[in-house]
Amino acid sequence: MEAEEKAVLVSSGKAKYPCKCTKRDPKDSPKPILHSYRVFSDGWTRWVCLKPGCGGVKFSRGKEVKEI
Structure with a gap:
């Protein structure tokens, strides 16, 4: 049985992303x-909305992030 590789954090920051709020x-x-x-x-990529009262969490795959 093969051991699963753990995902390592590559980068983080803040950017604009669509949110239902x-x-x-x-x-x-x-x-x-x-x-x-x-x-x-x-x-x-894990996204967390920074609008007070929302805090929604979303995941996307293969997203290129443009920092602001």
């Missing part, structure tokens, strides 16, 4: 808002 109407598409992010060696 910016939607006023369910038919609207999410607008980008400030998030913190952490990019891991396994290719996953």
Whole structure:
């Protein structure tokens, strides 16, 4: 049985990313808002919304992050 490799933190910072907390109407598409992010060696990026009262967590794969 092979041991699984642990994902290592590659980079982190803050960037704008779409979040459902910016939607006023369910038919609207999410607008980008400030998030913190952490990019891991396994290719996953973890996003946490920084808007007070939201704190939503999302994951994406293969995202290139443009810092602000």
